[in-house]
Amino acid sequence: MNTQIVVKVVGKVREAEDIVSFELERSDGQPLPPFSAGAHIDVQVTPEIVRQYSLCNQAGETHRYLIAVLRDPASRGGSVAMHDQVGLGDVLTISEPKNHFPMVPAPHSVLFAGGIGVTPILCMAERLSNTSAAFEMHYAARAPERMAFRKRIEASPFGGLLVFSAISDGTQS
Numbered sequence: 001m002n003t004q005i006v007v008k009v010v011g012k013v014r015e016a017e018d019i020v021s022f023e024l025e026r027s028d029g030q031p032l033p034p035f036s037a038g039a040h041i042d043v044q045v046t047p048e049i050v051r052q053y054s055l056c057n058q059a060g061e062t063h064r065y066l067i068a069v070l071r072d073p074a075s076r077g078g079s080v081a082m083h084d085q086v087g088l089g090d091v092l093t094i095s096e097p098k099n100h101f102p103m104v105p106a107p108h109s110v111l112f113a114g115g116i117g118v119t120p121i122l123c124m125a126e127r128l129s130n131t132s133a134a135f136e137m138h139y140a141a142r143a144p145e146r147m148a149f150r151k152r153i154e155a156s157p158f159g160g161l162l163v164f165s166a167i168s169d170g171t172q173s
């Protein structure tokens, strides 16, 4: 990690089956670096493990970051440690936001999200909605109960435009 920021977990919420969100605030009370939609942070999950998580709060917020983590059944430790070992009040070291997935200006944007991939897409949808840009969003998951942030999306100004779909890979969800 380059620049290191020390944050405290101020919220931990079950968002869907196997998906938990973490709300992070800077431990020293200072503002966090601003970020753009599509950005992620590196999280030092354990002394040995660093994992990347997309920011899924409103781009521009500097009082907090929100990330959501899917528990990976084949995990070598990162997501499982986030689920099982990181809780309210815990302190984590993170990087400043990086964006390798920036939005490009377009007359009409079409956003596709699958499963936990909704995290950067939700941030993009809110950004587009806030700027009155034309867009549509399609969100698929293996089952409705595995769709994180569904209530937040449905309650948003663009909730009525969203296309939800359940997809199956032939295995049990």
Ligand SMILES: Cc1cc2nc3c(=O)[nH]c(=O)nc-3n(C[C@H](O)[C@H](O)[C@H](O)COP(=O)(O)OP(=O)(O)OC[C@H]3O[C@@H](n4cnc5c(N)ncnc54)[C@H](O)[C@@H]3O)c2cc1C
Binding pocket: 040, 051, 052, 053, 054, 055, 067, 068, 069, 070, 071, 072, 074, 075, 076, 077, 078, 079, 080, 116, 119, 120
């Ligand atoms: C830019 C970016 C943003 C991301 N945003 C999010 C997010 O918002 N939410 C989220 O939940 N995740 C996100 N991720 C994924 C996240 O960083 C972790 O990879 C994820 O949590 C799994 O970590 P883990 O340690 O539990 O699993 P890992 O041990 O890293 O395993 C992940 C997968 O790799 C496979 N694997 C295990 N060992 C090997 C091996 N030796 N060789 C090849 N494959 C192997 C496993 O089958 C497993 O399914 C993001 C990743 C990137 C790069």
